[in-house]
Amino acid sequence: MKGDILYNLGKKDSAFYYWNLGKNSSDIYTKTSNYYSIYQANKELSNWKDAILNVDSFIVYYDSIQSMNDRAEINELMDKHLLELHKYKLSTEHRRTMNLLIILSLFFILVLSLIFMWRDRCRKNKYIALQKQLMDNRAEILLYGKDICEEENSKLHELKELRIDICISLFRSTEGSKKLTELMKAKPKERISIIHNHRVLILNDIRRTFVDIMEDLNACCSSLTMDDLLYCILVILHCPKEIIMDVMNTTSDAIKTRKNRIKNKMDKELFEKVFMSDNV
Structure with a gap:
């Protein structure tokens, strides 16, 4: 920048001095810029030999910068691609996990429903059996209650005891x-x-x-x-x-x-x- 300013002020030798210092910079952008400035100045001064030498160096470094930028862009695209690929894998895994959880939940609900239906059926069957047992007990008590002898009185007592147990079992349901x-x-x-x-x-x-x-x-x-x-x-x-x-x-x-x-x-x-x- 100092060389450019001095060149515009007409101090060409000082400008070339600072441009030549810039060519030794470790920064490739500074180096490329200085080669370009020297090339432009030599072209204006019709120093074609120096202009060609400097423009060649400028092109070499400029191509290097372009290659660096291309590699950086390629690396960035690869990183984005890998990131998107990783996101896709995570999304796929998440969907697979959710589908598995949904299937397991539905299976669990189905099993619970079947167990509930089975238990309800068993309860109803037990209730029906107890009702039938109670009806049979009523019939037997009526039968033994007509003509009571000592033996039948004992049987009647047993039937009434059984009736209590049946009624308690029915009530439990x-x-x-x-x-x-x-x-x-x-x-x-x-x-x-x-x-x-x-x-x-x-x-x-x-x-x-x-x-x-x-x-x-x-x-x-x-x-x-x-x-x-x-x-x-x-x-x-x-x-x-x-x-x-x-x-x-x-x-x-x-x-x-x-x-x-x-x-x-x-x-x-x-x-x-x-x-x-x-x-x-």
């Missing part, structure tokens, strides 16, 4: 039983919410499932009220005192009074049979 079990396991604060939302469900499932047991108890002791019968069923289900209070919406003193009243109404043997595992 109801939603009311699940809520009752959940109520037994819940903390006091949680019990308030459960009984508020599901008391009617629990009571309806108990009354519907244990209708035969209630009829048997009522046949033995006709003075029992519906609440008395419900209390007896809850005792048969081994419900703790707190759960009975929640389900029947009553107090501890009322429970004790009801038990004493049932004791006075019911036959001693039947009372002991119903309340033999009762801790209320």
Whole structure:
């Protein structure tokens, strides 16, 4: 730049001095620029020999710069290509992984659905079998209940015991039983919410499932009220005192009074049979 300025000021020798210094620069761009300036100056001065020598050097270095730029551009394009190729591989791998996850998820959902359907089918089959067993039990009790001898009385007793087990098994398959079990396991604060939302469900499932047991108890002791019968069923289900209070919406003193009243109404043997595992 200093040589160019001096040349424009008419100080040609000084300009050539600085241009010649620039030719020895380690920077190829500076070196090329200085060869070009010397070439242009010699051409103006009609020093054709020096002009040709310098323009040859200029062309050589200029070609080197172009080669460097071409290599840099090629390297940049290769880097971009490798980057795009890597992105494509990652994208392909990601799609493959997502497809695999989707397939596994669908397979998992299908397996769960099949398991659920199988369990539901087993539950329904068990429920149907219990219903049939209960119907057979009713028929046998009616058969043995007509003419009772000592042997048949023993058989009738066994059938009624079996009826209780069948009714309990049927109740275990109801939603009311699940809520009752959940109520037994819940903390006091949680019990308030459960009984508020599901008391009617629990009571309806108990009354519907244990209708035969209630009829048997009522046949033995006709003075029992519906609440008395419900209390007896809850005792048969081994419900703790707190759960009975929640389900029947009553107090501890009322429970004790009801038990004493049932004791006075019911036959001693039947009372002991119903309340033999009762801790209320």
